[in-house]
Amino acid sequence: MFAPLQHHTHVSLRGSRVVRRRDFLKASAAGGLAASALSWTDVLAARADELRDRGMACILLWMSGGPSQFETFSPKPGHANGGETKAIDTSVAGIQIADNLPHMAKVANELAIIRSMTSKEGNHQRATYLLHHGYLPMASVKHPTLGANVADQIGNAASELPSFVQIGGRLPNSGGGGFLGVDYDPLIIQSATKPPQNTTPSAEANRFARRMRLLESMQGDFAAMGGAQVVADQQKVAKRATDMIHSPKMEVFDIEREPAAVREAYGSGEFAAGCLMARRLVEQGVTFVEVHSRGWDTHQDNFNSVRNLCGNVDQPGARLIADLKERGMLDRTLVIWMGEFGRTPQINPRGGRDHFPKAFNVALAGGGVRGGQVIGATSDSGTEVTDRPVTIPDLFRSVYHTLGIDPEYENMSGGGRPIKIVDGGEVVEELFS
Amino acid sequence: MQRFRSTLVAILAGTLAVATVAHAGPRQESPAVAKQVDASLAAELFASQTEVAPQCDDATFLRRVWLDVVGDIPAPEHVIAFSLDPSPDKRERLVRELLADPQYGVNWARYWRDVIFYRRIEDRALIASNALEADLSQQLNENVPWDKIAAGFITATGDVRDNGSTAIIMAQEGRTEETTAEVARIFLGVQIQCAQCHDHPYDRWKRGQFHELAAFFPRIGVRPVRTPTSRSFQVVASDRQLRIAKNDDGNRPTPEHFMPDLEDPSAKGTQMQPKFFLTSAKLDVGTPDAKRREMLSKYLTRNEWFAVAAVNRMWSELVGAGFYEPVDDVGPDRTARAPKTMEILSQGFRDSDYDVKWLIETIAATDAYQRQSRPRETEADHIPFAANVPQPLRADQLYNALLSALDLPETTPNRPGRGGAGGGFRQQQRDPRTQFNLTFGFDPSEPRETISGSIPQSLAMMNSAQVAGGLRANRGVLSGLLEEINDNDEMFTELYLRTLSRQPTEDELARAGAYLDEVGNRKQAIEDLAWVLVNSAEFRHRR
Numbered sequence: 001m002f003a004p005l006q007h008h009t010h011v012s013l014r015g016s017r018v019v020r021r022r023d024f025l026k027a028s029a030a031g032g033l034a035a036s037a038l039s040w041t042d043v044l045a046a047r048a049d050e051l052r053d054r055g056m057a058c059i060l061l062w063m064s065g066g067p068s069q070f071e072t073f074s075p076k077p078g079h080a081n082g083g084e085t086k087a088i089d090t091s092v093a094g095i096q097i098a099d100n101l102p103h104m105a106k107v108a109n110e111l112a113i114i115r116s117m118t119s120k121e122g123n124h125q126r127a128t129y130l131l132h133h134g135y136l137p138m139a140s141v142k143h144p145t146l147g148a149n150v151a152d153q154i155g156n157a158a159s160e161l162p163s164f165v166q167i168g169g170r171l172p173n174s175g176g177g178g179f180l181g182v183d184y185d186p187l188i189i190q191s192a193t194k195p196p197q198n199t200t201p202s203a204e205a206n207r208f209a210r211r212m213r214l215l216e217s218m219q220g221d222f223a224a225m226g227g228a229q230v231v232a233d234q235q236k237v238a239k240r241a242t243d244m245i246h247s248p249k250m251e252v253f254d255i256e257r258e259p260a261a262v263r264e265a266y267g268s269g270e271f272a273a274g275c276l277m278a279r280r281l282v283e284q285g286v287t288f289v290e291v292h293s294r295g296w297d298t299h300q301d302n303f304n305s306v307r308n309l310c311g312n313v314d315q316p317g318a319r320l321i322a323d324l325k326e327r328g329m330l331d332r333t334l335v336i337w338m339g340e341f342g343r344t345p346q347i348n349p350r351g352g353r354d355h356f357p358k359a360f361n362v363a364l365a366g367g368g369v370r371g372g373q374v375i376g377a378t379s380d381s382g383t384e385v386t387d388r389p390v391t392i393p394d395l396f397r398s399v400y401h402t403l404g405i406d407p408e409y410e411n412m413s414g415g416g417r418p419i420k421i422v423d424g425g426e427v428v429e430e431l432f433s
Numbered sequence: 434m435q436r437f438r439s440t441l442v443a444i445l446a447g448t449l450a451v452a453t454v455a456h457a458g459p460r461q462e463s464p465a466v467a468k469q470v471d472a473s474l475a476a477e478l479f480a481s482q483t484e485v486a487p488q489c490d491d492a493t494f495l496r497r498v499w500l501d502v503v504g505d506i507p508a509p510e511h512v513i514a515f516s517l518d519p520s521p522d523k524r525e526r527l528v529r530e531l532l533a534d535p536q537y538g539v540n541w542a543r544y545w546r547d548v549i550f551y552r553r554i555e556d557r558a559l560i561a562s563n564a565l566e567a568d569l570s571q572q573l574n575e576n577v578p579w580d581k582i583a584a585g586f587i588t589a590t591g592d593v594r595d596n597g598s599t600a601i602i603m604a605q606e607g608r609t610e611e612t613t614a615e616v617a618r619i620f621l622g623v624q625i626q627c628a629q630c631h632d633h634p635y636d637r638w639k640r641g642q643f644h645e646l647a648a649f650f651p652r653i654g655v656r657p658v659r660t661p662t663s664r665s666f667q668v669v670a671s672d673r674q675l676r677i678a679k680n681d682d683g684n685r686p687t688p689e690h691f692m693p694d695l696e697d698p699s700a701k702g703t704q705m706q707p708k709f710f711l712t713s714a715k716l717d718v719g720t721p722d723a724k725r726r727e728m729l730s731k732y733l734t735r736n737e738w739f740a741v742a743a744v745n746r747m748w749s750e751l752v753g754a755g756f757y758e759p760v761d762d763v764g765p766d767r768t769a770r771a772p773k774t775m776e777i778l779s780q781g782f783r784d785s786d787y788d789v790k791w792l793i794e795t796i797a798a799t800d801a802y803q804r805q806s807r808p809r810e811t812e813a814d815h816i817p818f819a820a821n822v823p824q825p826l827r828a829d830q831l832y833n834a835l836l837s838a839l840d841l842p843e844t845t846p847n848r849p850g851r852g853g854a855g856g857g858f859r860q861q862q863r864d865p866r867t868q869f870n871l872t873f874g875f876d877p878s879e880p881r882e883t884i885s886g887s888i889p890q891s892l893a894m895m896n897s898a899q900v901a902g903g904l905r906a907n908r909g910v911l912s913g914l915l916e917e918i919n920d921n922d923e924m925f926t927e928l929y930l931r932t933l934s935r936q937p938t939e940d941e942l943a944r945a946g947a948y949l950d951e952v953g954n955r956k957q958a959i960e961d962l963a964w965v966l967v968n969s970a971e972f973r974h975r976r
Contacts, residue, residue: 125555137554140614140626162888170871172556182887198892202901207961214948215965221938222971226806227823234886234970241891 063339065297071306081345100310103318116376122355127340134396145175147288148184160247167274168292192273267315275316300350334367345382393425467798473774486820496934502531504540505833509930538574551876553604561593568597579787580734607655607684622742622763644692645708651690652722753822828873839903840910906956932966
């Protein structure tokens with residue numbers, strides 16, 4: 001447990017511009033650079049710039065509708081509330097997950113499973129907002145979503161590709177750039193099996209270039225009549241858009257370019273295609289990718305439904321983690337598997353489970369998170385968190401820390417009001433220890 | 434008896450408060466007020482006439498006023514006819530004609546739809562947007578006075594797909610405090626919500642005053658309506674203590690509003706008496722919902738800031754900058770640029786009994802509106818209103834301009850979107866206009882200089898099937914034009930008239946001609962030129 005802490009401290013003190021927080025400076029001076037004098041958060045803050053330079057990335061696998069914890073990472077086979085779902089062994093001795101996730105079981109050594117997530121928000125819309133922003137929705141502040149903050153903080157603005165991509169269509173309440181502006185809205189891909197919207201140039205390359213030259217030469221009149229700045233801005237955006245669609249990196253959106261064996265390893269279906277595209281995007285320097293799986297709102301026929309849904313996401317998700325590992329990318333890529341809340345321990349008369357934010361689960365892998373562990377626990381009946389509750393701000397703070405982003409950083413909202421990236425909460429230290 | 438007397442006192446107090454605020458004088462004529470406005474601006478702001486931009490030409494005026502009033506661009510015939518019309522009053526006449534066009538109501542209803550729904554708490558509120566658009570279009574076209582429209586929003590109940598006036602409450606999920614904040618922001622231009630949690634840092638409002646205002650709205654709520662054929666929501670009001678306790682959501686009716694105890698959030702807090710912060714008009718605790726909201730709508734619409742808020746927004750949209758900025762931040766603690774001018778217009782608007790068409794007609798008749806555009810100035814020391822400003826088109830204006838320029842029909846699957854089957858939320862979201870708005874829309878209350886173009890917008894204009902497909906030489910508008918018009922300059926002129934509503938300059942004709950020679954293929958060159966015009970910054974702005 002002590003070794004990685006020392007390692008981080010060592011790295012952060014060697015770096016030339018690692019220090020961003022005043023309390024870190026104070027701690028260093030007082031403690032005479034002794035690692036033991038540094039608090040945990042100081043070390044994380046010091047890591048930030050180093051991680052930024054390493055090209056950290058994040059892939060969010062979003063289970064829209066609220067995935068059942070009992071049928072995924074928190075089975076309760078010994079209790080009536082567990083229903084018919086069985087628990088299976090994983091690659092880590094002592095950790096069992098639901099039999100719906102045999103592929104995930106094989107990569108459990110990379111997974112940190114938090115079984116003690118807890119929130120009060122049981123409404124899809126508000127919970128989707130909460131689990132994307134770390135904040136509840138407000139009329140007066142348009143918070144940037146997780147992906148937008150990450151793109152703003154550590155995205156590569158010079159890249160021809162956007163920093164934030166959402167695969168699987170627009171998801172209500174999942175947010176966008178908010179007060180950071182449209183530059184931080186996600187590029188939305190309807191389906192990973194097709195090229196993104198409007199990226200096929202409307203004319204072949206020479207003609208397109210010719211058109212762009214004509215466009216540039218024809219804007220003089222408006223520029224002279226009060227539109228100079230507007231014309232300059234528009235030319236800039238048009239150029240970025242043009243550069244993107246003509247970039248060789250656009251191939252990244254074509255998963256057909258992967259060898260057949262690689263594609264097969266991810267399995268079939270939209271979500272599998274999305275996971276494969278996410279890996280390709282991160283490989284090409286995209287900072288945040290969100291892949292949507294829909295239909296987890298299993299108010300009826302929960303057991304069959306979740307079995308099928310897991311069938312769509314289990315192999316692709318597990319393969320994504322293994323693939324990142326094999327390519328040496330897992331250390332700098334945080335993978336998050338989650339939805340907006342969990343489901344009731346009680347099985348309702350229609351064989352379904354209803355909304356349950358009080359105790360649910362989230363799985364993390366990569367990005368420096370220590371795999372092969374379970375954090376927190378619920379009672380045998382699954383109704384209560386009995387150990388180590390983790391709140392939504394705790395989770396968000398941990399995610400930003402992992403990515404080298406200071407959660408205390410204050411953005412200015414449109415109304416000139418400073419808004420922290422995360423308000424409250426504490427880093428879940430076990431994730432890294 | 435005791436109870437009766439206290440209610441009577443409250444009503445009397447309310448009436449007194451109503452009576453003490455700005456009273457309306459006789460209606461003033463638009464041209465006369467426009468003249469006063471210009472004279473007052475000159476006196477307040479301009480040291481000499483040389484600072485102000487000259488009057489814009491007819492073609493610029495025509496496109497500007499079409500976009501501003503009806504949200505669309507004129508056809509080439511309109512441009513030619515207007516330019517050739519020798520009558521001296523043609524600009525005033527044009528404004529009146531456009532105000533009489535049903536598209537006027539549609540255009541401004543969409544503006545207010547964006548004002549309201551960009552501040553929605555949840556996306557599901559959008560289910561109410563079609564009804565809002567339909568109902569408000571009709572009210573604006575019938576020229577229902579602005580105070581009546583505001584009262585409609587404040588007092589609304591019913592199915593959100595049947596009654597568009599429920600939009601503000603639906604967008605705020607029927608939450609007491611959020612609805613309060615939005616009503617104050619939209620109709621008074623006062624940002625009192627900052628006082629929700631603490632005394633306002635820059636204003637006189639105290640936390641208690643926000644919660645006294647909120648006490649007009651505790652008895653409202655929003656609840657889902659599910660029938661076998663439709664899913665909707667209903668804005669409800671109740672004067673009975675509901676058996677279900679108000680949960681954290683805060684969107685069920687409760688009899689009274691309580692200001693939370695900041696020291697102890699789990700405590701019930703302090704019960705608040707409904708009291709209007711600008712005049713101290715108040716009602717008794719226990720007053721029924723209908724009375725609360727009706728009286729609030731009276732206090733609010735008879736207050737001086739009600740006219741100022743509307744005038745400031747309209748002036749800002751039309752002239753390009755507000756007397757106060759941002760447009761929804763006015764009030765006694767803000768200083769207007771040109772305060773006397775602002776008051777002349779506001780008084781005129783009150784005297785017209787809140788006639789919105791009068792307001793637009795008056796602003797459009799000012800020299801300030803009719804000046805050429807200059808870049809939006811951001812330095813603090815620049816002189817405001819010395820020129821108009823190039824305004825980025827709102828998504829609906831741009832969509833209309835594209836349809837008009839390319840002769841494309843508007844596909845209208847289930848546009849009305851009223852209750853019953855069809856026109857559901859998902860279907861509504863698939864509507865091409867809605868899709869376009871998702872890419873190009875912005876919150877019209879945000880300062881316009883913060884609105885920047887995005888890559889998806891550029892991509893849609895450059896490559897989308899709708900735009901690129903509408904620009905093929907072998908079909909649609911270009912195929913007809915290529916067949917009819919043989920002369921190249923005439924062809925270029927036609928394209929300019931269609932897209933930018935003006936004739937090309939000599940320089941532009943020369944460039945277009947040179948381009949055609951370079952390409953050596955007439956059809957291709959014309960396709961390219963049309964593509965360039967539609968993708969120009971000028972097309973996406975009104976100058």
